[in-house]
Amino acid sequence: MSTRYDRVMERAAHDRGGWPTDARIERTEHDLADWEMLMDAIENALEARGVMNTDQMRRGIESMPLDEYERASYYERWLFSTETNLIEQGILAPGEIDQRLAP
């Protein structure tokens, strides 16, 4: 068993149904960027190999700090959760992706 939420939440950021708002709902479709399709492929490959499942994916997304959750796009949340899950399992070291990307 790995980490639970990093805080106790009355309603987590993802649990939005019923929140009062006058904000316009963004319904515009957009073409997926290459990295977004790659993110989808990585996630599906990890599920097919039994490394992580949909519920672990969702739990990782729900554990995002509120401000990061609000700023992140759909697939950025997938990236956050996948990285979190792989670090929990010791497959990635903390900060490993950032280190590899550093110039």
Added chain:
Amino acid sequence: MSLAPGTTVRVSTRPHEGHHRTPGYLKGRQGRVERVHGRYRDPETRAYGGDGLPERELYLVSFDLPSGDRVLADVFEHWLEAAE
């Protein structure tokens, strides 16, 4: 235990730390069982790498909200309580 379609139920308001699939806006609300989906592995333990066993009964439940909207949602049996 299995709840028959037509049964009136209330969604539990118990505090729960960690992943679960019960929407906050339905907690405490009264609804009606519309359909029995069957038994599924429990996402509350699968979310932490567990096997999700024992399987839990999942229902389609309808809710008449104060806004006049009627909402249909999938709710696991362990989140449903008997309603008066």
